[in-house]
Amino acid sequence: MSIVIIKPGLFSTIQDEGRKGFQHLGINPNGAMDIRAMQMANTLVLNDVSEAVLEFYFPAPVLQFTQPAFIALGGADFSAETNGTDIPINQPVFIPANTIIQFTSKKWGQVGYLSVQGGFDLSEWLNSYSTNVKAAAGGFEGNILKAGDTIDLRFNASNKTTNKEYSTMPWKASSKEFYHSNPLQFIPGHEFAKLTETSQTLLLSAEFSILRQSDRMGYRLNGPALELSEKKEIISTAVTKGTIQLLPNGQCIVLMADHQTTGGYPRIGHIISADLPTLAQKGINDSIYFTTTTIEQAEKLFIGQEQHLHLLTNACKLQLDAYHRH
Template identity: 40%
Template sequence: MSITVIRSGMLATIQDLGRYRYQKYGVVPGGAMDTGAARVANFLVGNAGDEAVLEVTLAGAMLLIEEDMLLAICGADMKVTASGERLPLWRPALVKAGTTIHFEACHSGCRSYLAVAGGFDVPKIMGSRSTYLRAAIGGFMGRGVKAGDQLSAGVASPLSMRMMKDWEKKRFSNVTVPSWHASHFAVADELAKPLIRAMPGTDYERFMASSQAALFSQTFRIAPQSDRMGYRLNGAETLMLDAPFEVLSEAVANGTVQVPSDGNPIVLLADRQTTGGYPRIAQVATVDLPVFAQLKPGDRFRFEAITQQQAERLYLDSERDMAILKAAIALKFN
């Protein structure tokens, strides 16, 4: 066994990039909330990108590394230490057996991703290793990890093996960290004064002009009852329809902003239901979902209006950046 959970903290689940092609049966994709951080963490340890990682929510988790391991932590800054020493984020680390990894305190963001070479080895359910808490399937026995759980890693890729071999020579302590990193993927700066880019939703035109304006001008606060299913928002002005209109239940997507009759929007996230019956005023741009997923209850942000075309452009640009990072790492250890 490669990692023993000493403490899970508030919630820690195994997630990959999601379960696709089952939405027509009511099964939502789920997966990592901050897919950017999960993918980068995977790249940093020589994985393909879609391997299962551990999503640590808020601080508190503590893990014992049972065998020498290549790992990386990306996402929220939780002041992570390795047997007392600060472990830098957005960097791979070769960690010796017997090291304790502790997610001590939330400095910025609220979800951290731990990737290990080979990914976490849990059975695939419907093509994915993601934990689906609501249906109690996937991940580690369909639930968040608990103290005493033993998580094992899958087979490391040839790239991971080369990385480990290279650092084996340079190793001088319990933790060996290279000088290079991928911290340009960090969203910490965006979190200081978050602007979440969004485009008008499928029912945008049905909202009052004042509500359309309020959507993109007022500050929203994330309500306490927000989780992996969705974030509830409160703003000074509630969002209202021009005229009552009954929506037939239809598919929603990650980042769909629905407005129930009380006028307080809900942003649907990874563990949402597959279909919804409320009017949709907006849709968060896919590139900004990782930033949004790092906001926590009580945080404030504003929406910034962009067009569908701009959202597409941003999507393609960010995918290009991901591909470049992956290729650069592979090239380094060729």
């Protein structure tokens, strides 16, 4: 009993919150690009927030479920449908056996998630289900999904319900808390002060756009060339998701989920965790503005998102209880 990948889509992988504890060995964390969307999709089907989900871009995959399941879609809205019926995002749905799900158009965002109640029946690699394509490990066979791949599910929804037809559950979530428009907030990096005054001003005022060469490793930006006041070689140190590195040509790259563990380019800033979902949902040619913030403010926003997620988890539990009593 499983999901069969009919069409693989552009870059579909299994991801969770990421592989923690192995960066000292050069093993990058991977994990969902938009952690909040992944957590919310899990919460909606009463999974643990860290359960593995399917992550996809547009064109998105075509999927066939060989068994009934409770699922939720989150993150990007790619106009999901089954048999001519629209499937909402941020709302759990019951799908009967042999449902085929496809995504017809890009309405909002870049990266979508599908959670299944009970999760996928896969094995962890180094304590995580996230796909590490470079190491060919984790996720489903360590790779992006291909046509014909069959992912087993842990849980058979037919044991839990007498339902035989597609139906939406009577609860949904708002993802507004996790996204906002420009500017993106960053904490100045160790080499921010080494930018010339003009470059500092440009970074905080100019428009940047996302280049085509962007992927899960990093978002390459196009903007005014930034300069350092002294060209001193930097010794490699650790970098992290959200780090804005200054490349030798004066352009910036923002490191994302598949970033290398270390790097030797100047770190001019770090996008705050609370703004990474917003960045993850931006696509090629979208414009970006930057502003600085403090660590205190960054933590406050992060905790706010955590609390929102927590409230949502409790609300979903109550809704499920009510649904079963009904």
